[in-house]
Amino acid sequence: MIYRLITLACLALLATSCKDASDKVLPKLGRTTTNAAGEEVPHKVRSWTFYNQDSVEVTSASLSGQPYLADFFFTSCPSICPKVTKQMLRIYDHYDGRIKLVSFSIDPKRDTPAKLQRYANNLEVESSKWLFLTGDKDFTLDLADDYFVAAFEDPDAPGGFDHSGKIILVDGDGHVRSFAEGTDPDDVTDLFADIDLLLKDYEGK
Amino acid sequence: MKYLLTSLLPAIMLIACKSDIKSGPNAELYTEVMAIHDEVMPKMTDIHQIKKEIKKQYNDSTSENYAASVEMLGALTAADEGMMSWMADFKIPEQASPEDQKEYLQQQKIAITQVRNDMLSAIEEAKAMTQ
Numbered sequence: 552m553i554y555r556l557i558t559l560a561c562l563a564l565l566a567t568s569c570k571d572a573s574d575k576v577l578p579k580l581g582r583t584t585t586n587a588a589g590e591e592v593p594h595k596v597r598s599w600t601f602y603n604q605d606s607v608e609v610t611s612a613s614l615s616g617q618p619y620l621a622d623f624f625f626t627s628c629p630s631i632c633p634k635v636t637k638q639m640l641r642i643y644d645h646y647d648g649r650i651k652l653v654s655f656s657i658d659p660k661r662d663t664p665a666k667l668q669r670y671a672n673n674l675e676v677e678s679s680k681w682l683f684l685t686g687d688k689d690f691t692l693d694l695a696d697d698y699f700v701a702a703f704e705d706p707d708a709p710g711g712f713d714h715s716g717k718i719i720l721v722d723g724d725g726h727v728r729s730f731a732e733g734t735d736p737d738d739v740t741d742l743f744a745d746i747d748l749l750l751k752d753y754e755g756k
Numbered sequence: 757m758k759y760l761l762t763s764l765l766p767a768i769m770l771i772a773c774k775s776d777i778k779s780g781p782n783a784e785l786y787t788e789v790m791a792i793h794d795e796v797m798p799k800m801t802d803i804h805q806i807k808k809e810i811k812k813q814y815n816d817s818t819s820e821n822y823a824a825s826v827e828m829l830g831a832l833t834a835a836d837e838g839m840m841s842w843m844a845d846f847k848i849p850e851q852a853s854p855e856d857q858k859e860y861l862q863q864q865k866i867a868i869t870q871v872r873n874d875m876l877s878a879i880e881e882a883k884a885m886t887q
Contacts, residue, residue: 627844630790630797657800660837661844692804 577720577728577745581700596697596725601655601684604667609682616723618749619651622716622733623695625658626670635716635733640674642718642739642746643681649754650746652681657692659685698727720745723753777861781854785861789868796839796872799879803836806882813886821885828882835878838871 581594599611622639624632639652656662662670667683674681698719716733720742728749731742777786807829814825842864849860 625840625843627840627846629843629846630794658840658844660840689804689807692801 575748577722577749579722579726579728580730581727593726594697594700596721596727597694599686599690599694601686601691602664603678603685604664604671604683605678606664607678609684611725614651614653614723615725616753617651618720618722618728618746618753619653620746621653621655621698621719621721623655623657623691623698625656626662626666627658631716631734635718636674638731638733638736638739639681639718640676641736642743643676645743646746648677648680649750654681654683655691655694656683656685657688657695659688659691718742720749722749777848777850777857780857782858782861785858785865786848789861789865792865792868792872793843796875799875800836800839802879803832803875806879806886807832809886810882825885828878828885831878832882835871835875838874842868842871 579593583591583593586592596611601609603609620639620642622635624635626632636654639654642650643652656667662683662685664685667685671678671681671683698721699717718731718733718739719727720729720731722728729742729745731738733739777783810825810829810832814822816822846864849857852860
């Protein structure tokens with residue numbers, strides 16, 4: 552009898568421990584606010600408009616309904632940015648258009664659309680899959696707050712461009728869902744799992 | 757064949773002797789230059805935030821401190837642009853000799869140190885203005 556009970560207990564334990572990994576849901580990162588109706592509103596990236604490497608105006612609304620990855624960079628960055636760009640390129644090659652990449656320049660004075668186009672051409676990437684954007688610098692740095700603030704553990708910590716090279720995963724509604732240290736290849740590998748998870752919600756729609 | 761190899765040998769030696777600045781004899785100096793850059797690069801965020809604060813506090817063009825606030829904003833912008841310009845112009849002469857690379861890095865160390873000082877002093881003055 553005792554052996555049957557032990558066997559049943561082990562089977563029950565096995566059943567619960569084999570919970571499907573796909574049950575994992577990526578949280579919506581960042582501070583939640585409460586609206587007038589008393590509902591909790593998760594943090595969301597503000598609307599934006601920039602010019603891309605093809606000198607075409609791009610809005611955040613054009614990305615609505617699809618997840619994307621974002622980073623902040625500039626083409627003359629001598630240290631961190633090349634490492635992050637290398638990881639972004641790795642993501643680009645792996646997903647081959649299944650998820651868009653968006654890189655915001657914080658040096659619009661030098662990173663004109665033409666300069667960004669040369670930069671993109673050197674990487675041999677297509678604008679339909681990877682946007683390099685340039686616009687007002689002050690607005691861009693404020694926008695960085697929306698992306699990076701979710702990546703800081705302390706919700707009261709000042710956000711903004713921290714030059715750490717974070718790569719941010721955003722869902723189709725503008726919510727930050729995950730991030731990785733773009734200078735750490737292992738961290739980016741871990742991000743792949745979150746990207747795959749989020750893409751499942753959108754592919755087939 | 758022997759003559760072909762002999763004629764190519766100097767070129768091969770030149771390519772082989774190309775100095776990798778991050779691992780060659782100037783690696784330490786290169787690291788020092790980048791360390792100063794990495795120290796102040798995040799201050800760009802501080803400059804951005806404090807410019808916003810100054811604009812917020814000194815938005816009345818008729819006030820006596822308005823002119824000083826405009827001057828302060830100019831100094832902050834110049835300090836920020838100093839860093840961006842330095843980065844845009846920083847190009848390691850990959851084909852140069854180690855001695856020439858050393859001279860280049862020494863010049864860049866002086867330049868980035870000035871950028872650092874300009875940024876830090878502008879931020880310090882601006883913070884005093886907003887307190």
